[in-house]
Amino acid sequence: MAPVTSDRMEVRSSDDVVRVRQQVRARALEVGLSLVDQTKIVTAASELARNMLDYGGGGVATIEVVSDGIRRGLRLVFDDQGPGIADIQLALKDGFTSGGGLGLGLGGAKRLCNEFSIDSKPGEGTRVTCARWK
Amino acid sequence: MDRIPILKLGSALLVTIQVDMHDRLATALQEDLTEKIVSARAKGVLIDISALEIVDSFIGRMLDHIAAISRMLDAETVVVGMRPAVAITLVELGLSLSGVKTALNVERGMDLIRRRLIETEAADGAGDE
Amino acid sequence: MIARPQSNLLAATLAEQGTTILSVWSDRLKKSGALASGRIREAELQTQCRTVLDLLTPAVKDGVDAAQPAFAPLRDFLADLSRSRAVQGFTPSETATFVFSLKQPLFEAVSGTKGADPTDVMRTTWDVTQLVDALGLQTIETFQKSREETIIRQQREIAELSTPVVKLWDGVLALPLIGTLDSQRTQVVMENLLESIVSESAEIAIIDITGVPTVDTLTAQHLLKTVSAARLMGADCIISGIRPQIAQTMVHLGVELNVVSKATLADAFALALKRVGRTVVAVKARELPAS
Numbered sequence: 209m210a211p212v213t214s215d216r217m218e219v220r221s222s223d224d225v226v227r228v229r230q231q232v233r234a235r236a237l238e239v240g241l242s243l244v245d246q247t248k249i250v251t252a253a254s255e256l257a258r259n260m261l262d263y264g265g266g267g268v269a270t271i272e273v274v275s276d277g278i279r280r281g282l283r284l285v286f287d288d289q290g291p292g293i294a295d296i297q298l299a300l301k302d303g304f305t306s307g308g309g310l311g312l313g314l315g316g317a318k319r320l321c322n323e324f325s326i327d328s329k330p331g332e333g334t335r336v337t338c339a340r341w342k
Numbered sequence: 343m344d345r346i347p348i349l350k351l352g353s354a355l356l357v358t359i360q361v362d363m364h365d366r367l368a369t370a371l372q373e374d375l376t377e378k379i380v381s382a383r384a385k386g387v388l389i390d391i392s393a394l395e396i397v398d399s400f401i402g403r404m405l406d407h408i409a410a411i412s413r414m415l416d417a418e419t420v421v422v423g424m425r426p427a428v429a430i431t432l433v434e435l436g437l438s439l440s441g442v443k444t445a446l447n448v449e450r451g452m453d454l455i456r457r458r459l460i461e462t463e464a465a466d467g468a469g470d471e
Numbered sequence: 472m473i474a475r476p477q478s479n480l481l482a483a484t485l486a487e488q489g490t491t492i493l494s495v496w497s498d499r500l501k502k503s504g505a506l507a508s509g510r511i512r513e514a515e516l517q518t519q520c521r522t523v524l525d526l527l528t529p530a531v532k533d534g535v536d537a538a539q540p541a542f543a544p545l546r547d548f549l550a551d552l553s554r555s556r557a558v559q560g561f562t563p564s565e566t567a568t569f570v571f572s573l574k575q576p577l578f579e580a581v582s583g584t585k586g587a588d589p590t591d592v593m594r595t596t597w598d599v600t601q602l603v604d605a606l607g608l609q610t611i612e613t614f615q616k617s618r619e620e621t622i623i624r625q626q627r628e629i630a631e632l633s634t635p636v637v638k639l640w641d642g643v644l645a646l647p648l649i650g651t652l653d654s655q656r657t658q659v660v661m662e663n664l665l666e667s668i669v670s671e672s673a674e675i676a677i678i679d680i681t682g683v684p685t686v687d688t689l690t691a692q693h694l695l696k697t698v699s700a701a702r703l704m705g706a707d708c709i710i711s712g713i714r715p716q717i718a719q720t721m722v723h724l725g726v727e728l729n730v731v732s733k734a735t736l737a738d739a740f741a742l743a744l745k746r747v748g749r750t751v752v753a754v755k756a757r758e759l760p761a762s
Contacts, residue, residue: 248434251431
């Protein structure tokens with residue numbers, strides 16, 4: 209499943225999170241997601257980009273328009289070289305936080321997407337992938 | 343640095359959030375509001391978010407903080423004008439904003455603050471006798 | 472199926488006896504009652520027959536494989552025909568018969584060709600059978616596909632129709648739900664209601680579930696989400712019409728609807744009016760206009 213378009217964006221500051229959001233919104237419109245679905249994926253992008261900034265020391269966001277022949281969708285990949293997540297199940301739980309947040313970031317973002325996966329090794333970094341289909 | 347303007351509307355303060363918020367702007371707004379509540383002796387804070395296309399947990403947390411701080415300073419916070427898509431997304435995200443009051447628009451929000459003012463005055467008056 | 476290049480007997484037959492084939496074919500169709508239903512006029516049927524033959528004649532020059540590009544205009548025409556007939560209410564077999572009935576006129580024409588090699592006639596007859604069968608089957612497939620499209624469209628319409636948001640009073644909306652709530656439908660319901668809250672600037676929305684036969688955990692959660700989303704926008708929800716059995720099931724499932732709930736829509740409406748500062752009073756007998 210090759211992406212139709214792919215944008216790579218560095219996330220190093222809070223302003224970058226805003227830029228990622230705007231780009232995701234533009235791509236979601238292009239894919240033709242409904243207003244509610246657009247809002248969901250943009251919010252998920254915001255959560256995940258901020259997570260990456262706060263806990264992974266920043267990283268790279270990749271925004272891809274994907275197609276499986278019938279449907280079109282938006283896939284987001286967030287890569288960081290941060291400390292990694294030791295217990296992914298625990299990190300996905302609502303209310304769990306290793307920082308000062310509400311602990312809704314990962315679990316909340318998961319609920320806003322159709323597909324969601326985390327790949328992480330302590331000490332090496334984290335990759336979060338999520339997708340929303342039309 | 344940009345700051346979000348705070349308007350005084352009778353005994354309430356009105357903040358209209360129109361830009362995509364980033365951290366510094368949010369922190370600045372919290373500080374400005376706290377000072378203005380005290381200096382203007384405000385009894386209510388209206389935050390109009392009808393222009394916001396998303397509310398993530400960061401903005402949600404900011405709204406919760408503002409509500410908690412203003413409550414301590416004896417002012418009620420009312421968030422007004424949240425869009426349907428934003429509301430659906432917030433619920434899915436797991437954020438209920440249980441600490442803040444909500445209203446459909448600024449007018450309804452003002453009514454809410456005014457009603458509370460009358461009720462507290464009546465209660466205070468009864469307590470004096 | 473590999474196209475056989477030597478099927479020129481068919482091409483020649485079509486080119487030379489086209490007019491005869493057309494008249495035999497349309498006669499057969501008329502006799503078999505193609506016009507009896509009244510859904511199609513004779514002139515229209517005649518035009519359709521002629522178009523099929525006109526498109527078939529050039530297509531068979533290089534072979535009889537209906538999947539070849541040479542047949543594309545004919546396939547498109549038959550697809551359109553099948554689709555329009557589906558809309559007009561023809562059965563799929565009526566539409567397929569229209570194509571299949573071309574066989575016999577073609578057989579007759581091919582075998583009646585003077586001086587033709589018997590083996591060639593035999594092979595061409597087989598080619599015609601295969602070709603017409605393929606084209607006939609294609610009309611059935613198109614027919615079915617257009618039916619499916621109709622069903623999907625109707626399902627969508629039903630989903631929208633079945634979730635009407637009605638205004639009971641200034642600032643009071645009601646959403647009478649009828650039928651089973653799956654998660655896709657609940658999403659439509661939720662969005663409709665929230666949009667209406669904004670457009671009517673309603674303070675209170677009554678969700679009446681009298682017409683909902685069962686409520687499972689998922690549906691209850693969807694209802695709760697709707698209520699929470701409405702609250703975030705500044706509107707209150709009242710749920711009415713929870714059947715005794717549903718109440719039992721929900722408690723059993725451990726679902727607690729932590730919202731205001733009333734037994735009937737009438738009770739909920741009375742509460743809603745009270746909240747917006749209205750009340751309903753009985754008109755005294757003497758104030759009634761004399762009738």
